[in-house]
Amino acid sequence: MMNQKNNYNFSELNKLDRKALFLVLGTTLWTVARAIWPILAIIIVKREMKSWYLFAVIGVVTILTFATKLINFFYFSYQIVDNELIIKKGWLSKSTTAVKLDKIHEVNLNQKFIHKLIGLYVVNVDTAGSSKTEIEINGIDFKKALALKDLLTTAEQDIVVSNEIVNDNIKFQHQNQSHENPIPKIKISLISLIKIGLTRNYLQTFGLMIAFSFQIIDQFQDFFYEDDASVYDDIFEASYNQYLGLVGVVLFFGLILFVVVFNLVRTLITYFNYQINLKDKHLTASYGLTDSHIISVPANKVQMFQFQQNYFQKLMDLFEIKIKQVESNEDNKKKKGLIIPGANYLELSNLFNVIFDKGLIDLKAGLKPHIRVLVIKSLILCVPVIVSLTIMYFTDSLHFSWIILPLFALVFLLIFLGYKNEKMVFKDDFIVLKSGIWDINTTYLPIDKIQKVSISQSYFQEKNQIGSLNLYTAAGIVTLYYYDFNILQKLTNEILYKIEKNKYSWM
Amino acid sequence: MFENNTVEIDHIPQYQEIEFSNLNNNYKKIVVLNSLITLLLGVGICAVLFFLIDEMEKLYVIIPLFLISVLLAVFPLLSYKKKKYAFRKHDVLFKKGLIFKATHISPYIRLQHVVIKQGWYAKKIGLATLVMYTAANNFSDISIPGLTLEDAERWKSYLMNRIQELNDESEEQL
Numbered sequence: 001m002m003n004q005k006n007n008y009n010f011s012e013l014n015k016l017d018r019k020a021l022f023l024v025l026g027t028t029l030w031t032v033a034r035a036i037w038p039i040l041a042i043i044i045v046k047r048e049m050k051s052w053y054l055f056a057v058i059g060v061v062t063i064l065t066f067a068t069k070l071i072n073f074f075y076f077s078y079q080i081v082d083n084e085l086i087i088k089k090g091w092l093s094k095s096t097t098a099v100k101l102d103k104i105h106e107v108n109l110n111q112k113f114i115h116k117l118i119g120l121y122v123v124n125v126d127t128a129g130s131s132k133t134e135i136e137i138n139g140i141d142f143k144k145a146l147a148l149k150d151l152l153t154t155a156e157q158d159i160v161v162s163n164e165i166v167n168d169n170i171k172f173q174h175q176n177q178s179h180e181n182p183i184p185k186i187k188i189s190l191i192s193l194i195k196i197g198l199t200r201n202y203l204q205t206f207g208l209m210i211a212f213s214f215q216i217i218d219q220f221q222d223f224f225y226e227d228d229a230s231v232y233d234d235i236f237e238a239s240y241n242q243y244l245g246l247v248g249v250v251l252f253f254g255l256i257l258f259v260v261v262f263n264l265v266r267t268l269i270t271y272f273n274y275q276i277n278l279k280d281k282h283l284t285a286s287y288g289l290t291d292s293h294i295i296s297v298p299a300n301k302v303q304m305f306q307f308q309q310n311y312f313q314k315l316m317d318l319f320e321i322k323i324k325q326v327e328s329n330e331d332n333k334k335k336k337g338l339i340i341p342g343a344n345y346l347e348l349s350n351l352f353n354v355i356f357d358k359g360l361i362d363l364k365a366g367l368k369p370h371i372r373v374l375v376i377k378s379l380i381l382c383v384p385v386i387v388s389l390t391i392m393y394f395t396d397s398l399h400f401s402w403i404i405l406p407l408f409a410l411v412f413l414l415i416f417l418g419y420k421n422e423k424m425v426f427k428d429d430f431i432v433l434k435s436g437i438w439d440i441n442t443t444y445l446p447i448d449k450i451q452k453v454s455i456s457q458s459y460f461q462e463k464n465q466i467g468s469l470n471l472y473t474a475a476g477i478v479t480l481y482y483y484d485f486n487i488l489q490k491l492t493n494e495i496l497y498k499i500e501k502n503k504y505s506w507m
Numbered sequence: 508m509f510e511n512n513t514v515e516i517d518h519i520p521q522y523q524e525i526e527f528s529n530l531n532n533n534y535k536k537i538v539v540l541n542s543l544i545t546l547l548l549g550v551g552i553c554a555v556l557f558f559l560i561d562e563m564e565k566l567y568v569i570i571p572l573f574l575i576s577v578l579l580a581v582f583p584l585l586s587y588k589k590k591k592y593a594f595r596k597h598d599v600l601f602k603k604g605l606i607f608k609a610t611h612i613s614p615y616i617r618l619q620h621v622v623i624k625q626g627w628y629a630k631k632i633g634l635a636t637l638v639m640y641t642a643a644n645n646f647s648d649i650s651i652p653g654l655t656l657e658d659a660e661r662w663k664s665y666l667m668n669r670i671q672e673l674n675d676e677s678e679e680q681l
Contacts, residue, residue: 326642327644450617451613451617451641451642451643451647452611452612452613452617452641452643452647452649453611453612453613454609454610454611454612455609455610455612456604456607456608456609456610457607457608457609458606458607458608459605459606459607459608472641472643472646472647473643474642474643474644477643489521489522489523492522492612493519493520493521493522494519496520496522496597496598496612496614497519497520499614499616499617500597500598500614500616503616503673503676503677503680504677504680505674505677505678506617506642507642
């Protein structure tokens, strides 16, 4: 391995690529532009040229930002010494970060659009600690970045391999069977990607659009309306016109079409040319049209394995797979891990096989939550219905009550579907939970990744012996809500027993 | 004292059969003080509202506010007795809850670090809270309040030793 990488010597101090100067310039312009665009927008909209020194200030700010970034650029260096990645930063206040190679969880090579223009990559190194210890090496050319990635990930591989030699004799026969036809590579064709793009994440996109449109409307309000007049008044006024029905229908279908198309385009741009392959127990995925990403994840650090399928995707035998890694503490926005937007059942089970050395688990004999959860959720649903009916009664608008009934039926149907889909199995050292209403999610949680369990029962659940179990992991919480309490207790004892007896490390 | 039961395949230790220890009696003082502060705050806000607003409708706000603050003050007084803890050879358990009873359990081998915390009043009466952190991020710490500072420190050093031991065993295994 090392001999191939001879042309790059990472044990010496390495600087960033010269071409990364363009990145420095680009990010400077971008940060400044982002900070001052509201001011510029106001000037343009109000057509008021204040005076030249506004531009002077902007110029000085730009130069200062550029200078600091330039200093950061020249004083940045990285090297690998004694199985440690060492990053040195700073001119006046220097800082040195050292990370043990076997603590590295994930190595990503990313390319934003500007990186693509000049052909450089950002290398992101994620460790188990807080996000403060995350490392970013911004500006390496592709070959060097790949070499660095291999070095960062294989160093740890050596340890794992030497550990496995001990068990090799025992495992040998078993491995011959299970690895006879592994698919080391999954490629998502354009057609599958289109199929997936048309069927995924409706709710998420819808929410995003609503948030987005409120923001746009607010900006509108700020620029064009006086304080007392509201843009919403105008919108409502317009919609009370006589074309109300027609406009409503067009708007409704337009919205649906927009969501679908938006989703499709987003999926295509993000996951264009998706490839994932498995080498030496490392999953490496590469994708992206405008921004490219190469993500490398060691299989033994996978915390949770999830796949999701809705009705349309079931017809086409497509799954969306999420391989969850450790989440960073500070900002949950940046979820670590890997998403495979489209894979068929064979690819899914092969992937699972390669990561965990086991097969997928049949859920037919699964446990279901107690039926009372259905009763309780329906009772909760009755509250808003009764409230709205009372309000209607007192405001003399009972003739609108026909709207509520179908709505009630619809929500009840959703609750029922949610109950019908939920299932749980504890087998082969996995907790498997299947749940969901439209997008049906199956979560595989290896019990060695559990950090804490909390088992709970309320006073009202005592008579029926129902309870809940929360399983806390570094990648999120799995909750078994409203199950048989005796089974949960048994489960808790077994989980603890296995973790404590095996003493496997979780990372 | 800290043994788990003997282990056979069919006989896994049962967490529900353990005897839990109660918190130190002095912990009551902290709970009472907290309740008093909550009550005073609630009554204070109610009084301010009562004298500031002149309309009769103010009672719709003040009465629920008062009831909520009384509830918030009384509830901990009833529920603190339910807080219990136990240390086994391999894991720590913490039980709490009057209406919603929960038992939190974390194996030592998953603990990241152990911290002792002390508020000003707890410091005065010599109590401390032992907080154990795991790598899970949301609400995943187990914190046992109402230990004497001495106990907390002894537990902490016991835990640190156990964590080290278990991690060594885990590495040897590989």
